[in-house]
Amino acid sequence: GENVEQHPSTLSVQEGDSAVIKCTYSDSASNYFPWYKQELGKGPQLIIDIRSNVGEKKDQRIAVTLNKTAKHFSLHITETQPEDSAVYFCAAMGGGSYIPTFGRGTSLIVHP
Amino acid sequence: KAGVTQTPRYLIKTRGQQVTLSCSPISGHRSVSWYQQTPGQGLQFLFEYFSETQRNKGNFPGRFSGRQFSNSRSEMNVSTLELGDSALYLCASSLPNDNTGELFFGEGSRLTVL
Numbered sequence: 001g002e003n004v005e006q007h008p009s010t011l012s013v014q015e016g017d018s019a020v021i022k023c024t025y026s027d028s029a030s031n032y033f034p035w036y037k038q039e040l041g042k043g044p045q046l047i048i049d050i051r052s053n054v055g056e057k058k059d060q061r062i063a064v065t066l067n068k069t070a071k072h073f074s075l076h077i078t079e080t081q082p083e084d085s086a087v088y089f090c091a092a093m094g095g096g097s098y099i100p101t102f103g104r105g106t107s108l109i110v111h112p
Numbered sequence: 113k114a115g116v117t118q119t120p121r122y123l124i125k126t127r128g129q130q131v132t133l134s135c136s137p138i139s140g141h142r143s144v145s146w147y148q149q150t151p152g153q154g155l156q157f158l159f160e161y162f163s164e165t166q167r168n169k170g171n172f173p174g175r176f177s178g179r180q181f182s183n184s185r186s187e188m189n190v191s192t193l194e195l196g197d198s199a200l201y202l203c204a205s206s207l208p209n210d211n212t213g214e215l216f217f218g219e220g221s222r223l224t225v226l
Binding site for chain 2: 006032034041043044045046049093097098099100101102103104105
């Protein structure tokens with residue numbers, strides 16, 4: 001089955017800095033890569049996703065890149081703000097399965 | 113539109129007991145998935161139900177079971193509780209066979225086993 005590795009497990013930045021979270025996946029059949037943000041006391045919420053026919057996608061301050069050859073995908077947050085502090089999960093899905101496999105999560109802390 | 117609702121939000125049980133958690137999906141969503149979240153393991157998939165049938169199952173022991181009703185509401189049950197079952201249990205609903213794959217999560221049921 002699919003295996004998703006996520007790094008780092010904790011990321012601490014100053015407000016205004018950029019943050020990058022990286023994930024790798026094992027199944028070359030995976031073709032959909034969502035990112036979820038989980039705020040304290042809440043369930044995860046989709047913030048951005050990318051499909052395997054696209055190399056990069058942006059939505060305001062967040063962007064996701066995908067390297068299918070290397071089986072890497074990354075989340076980039078620019079101009080971080082304290083409200084970006086949360087746990088971020090990457091996931092991979094595809095190959096006929098509608099069940100995403102999640103990474104173990106990254107706790108992002110943005111210091112004011 | 114109301115989101116995914118999970119009850120109870122918090123509960124404390126002792127080893128050996130059993131627990132039932134409930135999930136009401138977003139109206140119109142017929143697929144319901146359950147995840148176990150622990151600090152070290154992230155989000156572990158338990159099972160997925162669609163049209164009252166278990167369609168996918170994760171690698172959890174048989175003590176973990178679930179069901180889905182005709183109105184798409186779902187319950188999961190954990191029998192003979194162990195200390196290691198302490199976790200946040202998340203329910204997520206989605207449109208069936210939705211190729212966007214977006215899951216809509218509830219806020220979870222936090223189970224503590226003493």
